[in-house]
Amino acid sequence: MSLYKKFFVNAKEPKGFLGKLMVNRMNRHHEGLSIWGRDNIPSSNYENILEIGCGGGRNTKCLLEKYKEAKVSAIDYSEVSVNKTKKYNKKEIKACRCTVFQQNILDLNSKNTYDLATAFETVYFWPRIEECFRNVYEALKENGVFVITNEADGLSEESSKMDGVIEGYRVYTAEELENLLRVAGFEVIKSIHHTSSPWISVIATK
Numbered sequence: 001m002s003l004y005k006k007f008f009v010n011a012k013e014p015k016g017f018l019g020k021l022m023v024n025r026m027n028r029h030h031e032g033l034s035i036w037g038r039d040n041i042p043s044s045n046y047e048n049i050l051e052i053g054c055g056g057g058r059n060t061k062c063l064l065e066k067y068k069e070a071k072v073s074a075i076d077y078s079e080v081s082v083n084k085t086k087k088y089n090k091k092e093i094k095a096c097r098c099t100v101f102q103q104n105i106l107d108l109n110s111k112n113t114y115d116l117a118t119a120f121e122t123v124y125f126w127p128r129i130e131e132c133f134r135n136v137y138e139a140l141k142e143n144g145v146f147v148i149t150n151e152a153d154g155l156s157e158e159s160s161k162m163d164g165v166i167e168g169y170r171v172y173t174a175e176e177l178e179n180l181l182r183v184a185g186f187e188v189i190k191s192i193h194h195t196s197s198p199w200i201s202v203i204a205t206k
């Protein structure tokens with residue numbers, strides 16, 4: 001396997017030394033997209049937030065800064081991501097505003113717990129995505145909001161750059177995500193497309 005491939009498989013599940021490098025890269029590389037994605041979250045006083053696929057933990061910190069009254073539960077199935085997110089949000093964890101745990105979204109079993117769920121740059125890797133979306137639906141309270149933000153919209157040339165590099169990687173169009181979310185039970189769904197980049201946010205309300 002080439003070094004390029006060895007490094008980028010860590011985008012799916014950071015592991016070992018290269019995984020540690022990858023989570024640091026995520027925190028830097030996704031900054032612009034994350035700012036845009038957070039701006040797309042409908043305004044509300046969210047109290048309990050679920051941040052799925054937290055990677056290096058930067059989004060977790062930014063959500064805690066944006067929603068000052070909120071508590072954030074950050075989950076990721078990678079031990080490297082969980083450890084990095086804990087380190088990055090040490091102060092907030094000590095202040096009991098943040099918890100981080102190792103969890104595959106496919107096995108999440110929370111019910112009516114969160115007002116907001118976020119997923120930045122992660123749904124490409126989710127196995128059996130219909131079940132994952134159903135788990136998010138179940139985890140949200142009534143009128144809870146799920147916001148997916150991706151840098152690849154499945155239409156641009158860039159969207160296929162990781163094809164064949166990461167096993168199980170799949171880029172969805174906004175329309176495909178909307179349909180999957182509808183099947184999961186969400187009723188109000190809208191998509192926002194960035195004006196000059198192939199970035200999308202898909203926003204679904206329970």
Ligand SMILES: C[S@@+](CC[C@H](N)C(=O)[O-])C[C@H]1O[C@@H](n2cnc3c(N)ncnc32)[C@H](O)[C@@H]1O
Nearest residue numbers: 013026053055076077078081104105120122125
């Ligand atoms: C490309 S990184 C994005 C990290 C972060 N959200 C960001 O925007 O910088 C994808 C993250 O999703 C996590 N992930 C992928 N599939 C997952 C799943 N099924 N359950 C939980 N986490 C998952 C990976 O371990 C990785 O940390």
